Structures are given as C-alpha cells and as structure tokens.
Amino acid sequence: MNTLILNIETATTNCSVALSRNGQTIILKEDYDKNYSHAERLHVYIDAVLNEASITSKDLDAIAISKGPGSYTGLRIGVSAAKGLCFALDIPLISVSTLEALAHQVNCNDGVIIAMLDARRMEVYATVFDSSHHQIRETEAQIIDETSFNDYLEKDQVYFIGNGVEKTKATIHHPNAVFIENKLPSANNMGLLAYNKYKINDFEDIAYFEPYYLKDFMALKPSKN
Numbered sequence: 001m002n003t004l005i006l007n008i009e010t011a012t013t014n015c016s017v018a019l020s021r022n023g024q025t026i027i028l029k030e031d032y033d034k035n036y037s038h039a040e041r042l043h044v045y046i047d048a049v050l051n052e053a054s055i056t057s058k059d060l061d062a063i064a065i066s067k068g069p070g071s072y073t074g075l076r077i078g079v080s081a082a083k084g085l086c087f088a089l090d091i092p093l094i095s096v097s098t099l100e101a102l103a104h105q106v107n108c109n110d111g112v113i114i115a116m117l118d119a120r121r122m123e124v125y126a127t128v129f130d131s132s133h134h135q136i137r138e139t140e141a142q143i144i145d146e147t148s149f150n151d152y153l154e155k156d157q158v159y160f161i162g163n164g165v166e167k168t169k170a171t172i173h174h175p176n177a178v179f180i181e182n183k184l185p186s187a188n189n190m191g192l193l194a195y196n197k198y199k200i201n202d203f204e205d206i207a208y209f210e211p212y213y214l215k216d217f218m219a220l221k222p223s224k225n
Contacts, residue, residue, distance in 0.1 A: 003198060004055070005062045006046065006085070007190035010038045010078030011070025011098040012117065012163060014184040017045040019053050020191025027052050028188050038077040046081070057089055062203075064194035066185060067095035068212035069125040069139065070117055075211035083206055092203040094194045097212075099127040099139060101189040102162055106180060111157035112136065114149060116164030117185075122171070124164035125214055128152065141214055144171050153177060 002021050009016035009030075015038045016030035029045040031037055050057060065082040068075050086093045099115040106113045108131045116126040122144050128137035142148065144167055152158045153174045160168055161180040169179045197203075 003061045003195060004059055005064050005094070005191065005194050005198065006049070006057075006060050007064045007066075007096070007187040007194055008042070008046075008078050008082050009066040009098070009101070009185050009187040009190060010042065010074040011066045011068055012074065012184045013037075013071075014186060015041045015045065016185070016187040017042070017049050018187035018191060019049045020195065023192040023195030025188050025191045028186075030186060030188075032184065036071070036074060038074055042077060042081055046085075057085065060085075060089060060091060062092045062094050062194070062198050063089075064094040064096050064190050064197075066098045066101060066187070066190060068098050069214040070098050070185070070211075072213060075213070079209070079211050083209070086206045092198070092201075093206050093209060094197045094202070095204050095209065096190045096193045096197075097127075097139075098185050099125070099162070100129070100133070100135065101193060102183070102185045103127070103129045103133050104189040104193070105183055105186070106159045106161055108157070108159055111159060111176075111178075112152050113159045113161065114152070116160060116162040116168065118162075118164045118167065122167060124162075124168065126164065139212075139214060144168050146171060146173070148172060150174075 007018040102115040113129045116124040127139040
C-alpha cells in the first residue's frame with residue numbers, strides 16, 4: 001500500500017513542498033530565495049507537485065507541516081494552508097520538527113549535529129542531535145558567544161547547519177567545529193519523519209494545532225518618565 005503525504009516547509013525563506021511515497025520524496029518544488037515568497041508561491045508549488053505526480057489532492061493520505069521554530073509569518077502561512085487542505089480533504093495533519101528535519105541533511109558517523117535557525121541579533125534557535133539524528137538537547141533560544149556549545153566541542157566534532165551558521169562561524173573558533181553553510185530547512189527531509197508518525201497515528205488536532213514559535217510575542221511596556 002502506498003502512503004502519499006504532502007510535506008510543506010515554510011519556517012524560513014525557503015518555500016518548499018514535497019510529495020513523499022512511503023517516506024521517500026518523489027517530487028520536490030522549492031524556492032531557495034533570500035526573500036519570503038510563501039504567500040505567492042506556496043499554493044502554486046502545491047498544484048505543481050500534484051500535477052507532476054499526475055494525482056489530485058483527493059489521492060493524498062495526509063498533510064505534513066514543518067511546525068517550527070522559525071519565521072512567525074512563514075509558519076502561519078504554511079500551517080493555514082495545511083489546515084485548509086486537511087479540513088477540505090478530511091485527512092490527518094502531521095507536524096514535523098523544523099530543526100529535526102534540518103538535522104537530517106547532515107550524514108555523519110560520529111560527533112553531534114546542531115541544527116540552528118537565525119533569530120535576532122546574536123541569538124539562534126538551536127537543537128542538538130547525535131549522529132543518528134536522535135535529539136539529545138531540547139530546543140533553546142540562546143545567545144552565541146565564544147564559549148557556546150563548548151561542552152560538545154571539547155568532546156567531538158560538532159556539525160552546525162542552518163541559517164544561524166553565519167553568525168556562529170564568525171564567533172566560534174574551534175578545531176572540532178564543522179560549519180555547513182547555505183542550508184535551509186526543506187520539505188525534502190520531512191517525508192520519512194512524517195511517514196513514521198503516520199504509521200502510529202501520531203496526528204495533530206486540526207482545529208487547535210499551532211506552530212511552535214519557541215518564544216512568545218510580548219508587547220513592550222512604555223517606559224516611565
């Protein structure tokens with residue numbers, strides 16, 4: 001039996017849509033641009049992927065969405081599209097960790113993988129995985145300085161990946177640091193993670209699911225005179 005899942009990734013500037021069959025990507029459309037184009041291109045890419053596969057949306061078994069952390073606006077656009085499709089087609093919604101999927105772009109036999117997304121100023125959102133892509137530290141928002149991730153760097157090689165690498169490379173200078181540049185989260189890496197969840201019915205509540213922003217948005221209080 002073939003399980004067809006439409007995977008949507010909009011957590012960063014990469015607007016990415018992939019169709020996977022039993023966990024393997026068979027068609028991928030994405031825009032590795034530096035500008036956000038999700039509102040204009042997401043539905044175009046969805047239609048293009050379905051057309052190229054010669055199927056309709058009614059042939060899909062589930063929709064998988066990259067749940068964050070990432071861009072507030074990008075995540076909202078992706079989640080809204082995914083929810084709309086799930087409601088219309090009466091199929092399950094699956095959420096995939098953005099940083100876990102990103103970590104799967106790294107293939108290594110030892111050491112650790114740190115998937116990171118750029119936040120404000122010197123801050124990144126980062127999750128640590130072992131070489132088998134098992135999470136060994138939860139996602140945190142942290143300020144990058146010369147001593148960041150020293151506990152890992154002193155023990156083994158550390159592979160940094162994501163759009164937080166640029167500021168990290170400029171700050172961390174360690175012989176065990178390996179910087180994998182110009183990589184963004186992609187729907188191409190979501191298929192297997194989504195399929196594994198599909199097989200155990202690990203689905204989201206479509207009505208109440210919200211992206212994982214990591215940090216709440218807080219309005220600043222006016223300063224007192």
